[in-house]
Amino acid sequence: MSAGRDVFILSNTTDELGGVTVWTRQMARLFQSNGHRVHIIGIHEAEPQRALPEPPDCPVTALYPAHPPTPWAPRTLRDHCDLAARRREAARAAAKRQAVGRLTNLFRTARPGAVLIVTQVWAMEWVREADTSGMPVVGMSHESYAYSRACHRYRWIRNNYASVDRWLVLTQEDADTWIGDGMNNVGFVPNALPRLPEVPSPRTEQxxxxxxxxxxxxxxxxxxxxxxxxxxxxxxxxxxxxxxxxxxxxxxxxxxxxxxxxxxxxxxxxxxxxxxxxxxxxxxxxxxxxxxxxxxxxxxxxxxxxxxxxxxxxxxxxxxxxxxxxxxxxxxxxxxxxxxxxxxxxxxxxxxxxxxxxxxxxxxxxxxxxxxxxxxxxxxxx
The missing domain is CATH 3.40.50.2000 (Glycogen Phosphorylase B;)
Known part of the structure; x- marks a missing residue:
């Protein structure tokens, strides 16, 4: 093992209540216990009512204070004449360039051997535009092939994860299915058991x-x-x-x-x-x-x-x-x-x-x- 590796973990949010955030904080703790330096990055902060209260024991950066606006493109002649919408889109694009620049600057602080783990495919929209040269990128999905296949994330995965150094799912069965669907960089690593309570439930309550x-x-x-x-x-x-x-x-x-x-x-x-x-x-x-x-x-x-x-x-x-x-x-x-x-x-x-x-x-x-x-x-x- 190469000790003291820099590990960036990038998700949609830094702190939103849910399985991905729990996984991120658990793995940050484990990587740090093995001597690595971890930096958690989110595209945006979660809404206060949906955020986990306790911060993790490592640096955390959110690129936006709230969910960034969705890109806009004119479709009709009337849209082309909508100056307010065009100004909002220009402001959105400028904010995104700034966010990508922050991401690149964070990656430039990394020592040789650093790794970027992208836990959710939407975040790849910013990673694709950032400078990740010299740093392997690991993409992840925390849902099954069938669940991805049934929604828009299937297209996102095909467009964004085909070119990463390794694309990880959670089971061998799903890895085999993605390979059969033409993805040739697939592996799998299961989630880790968070804890084993010293005393099990007595199973006496109805x-x-x-x-x-x-x-x-x-x-x-x-x-x-x-x-x-x-x-x-x-x-x-x-x-x-x-x-x-x-x-x-x-x-x-x-x-x-x-x-x-x-x-x-x-x-x-x-x-x-x-x-x-x-x-x-x-x-x-x-x-x-x-x-x-x-x-x-x-x-x-x-x-x-x-x-x-x-x-x-x-x-x-x-x-x-x-x-x-x-x-x-x-x-x-x-x-x-x-x-x-x-x-x-x-x-x-x-x-x-x-x-x-x-x-x-x-x-x-x-x-x-x-x-x-x-x-x-x-x-x-x-």
Missing amino acids: VVASIGRFSDQKGIDLLLETWAQVAPRRPGWRLRLYGAGEDEQDLRAQCTRLGLDGSVQWMGRTGDVPGALAGSSVFVQSSRGEGFPLALMEAMASGVPCAAFDCAPGVREIVRDGEDGLLAPAGDTEALADRLLRLTGNPRMRDGMGERARVNVQRFAEPEVLGRWEELFALLER
Whole structure:
């Protein structure tokens, strides 16, 4: 290993609540523990209500104080005559040149052997225009091939990541799929298990927990539909929803329509995930799409058996169906309700799966994942 490497980690934002920010801060800590110098860069700062409160223990730079404006181009004769819009676009372009210049200046501070890790493809819009000469660029995606393929990020990935030195996904299955789709610079490194609590959950509370952002991707609406099938048959059990997000008002209204207000608890954001899991006996994940979900690993590390939609290779890589958790076909609320009924109705199954989950998830321990990154750094330096 080349000690004392400079590692730049570039994301859409520096501090937005979510899996990418959690991953960034975790890896910054791990890289620093191995003697590297880390600088976290975001295209912009998150809105205050969506930001993680505690700053990381390394330099952090945001290129903009808020989300930059979207580029504008005239399409009609009337657009060409819109002087106000043309002035706004000129100001946007000038601000972008300034941001790119800041990025280049940061990269020029790097010592030989530096590496740039771009965690989200949108940020490549600035990286492409910056001077990265002499510094390998590693692009990443924290979602599955199928989820990228279904939205605009597929085109962005094809346009922006084909030319980077290495483009990383989270599982071998997704890497193989991207290779089959014509990307020839693909590798994979899984997410690292954030922590292993000293004491696992006792699994004595009649609580099913969900932890995640209240957005379409996380499928909380599907979870409420699922819980409507579970709650009448498990009258003593509660569903605790930890999180916040843009869909909360609609989700609360859905909860009331389904008659679930008596069994669903809205817990808000939590800064104490181990504490939330220690008070739970089952964990549920209802996402429409995922990458390599940290919340699922954290639940397993706490000895809490999981029921989840099999929505991505990362999910079935983490959960061994029938051994340390139960998977349901993606989007199938009846099947997910069946898995929850099995776990909530069988303490022996819960305990057995929870204990196996705590053991099995340790294959993603931080030293193992950090070692894979060090191997990649060494390879890129050749």
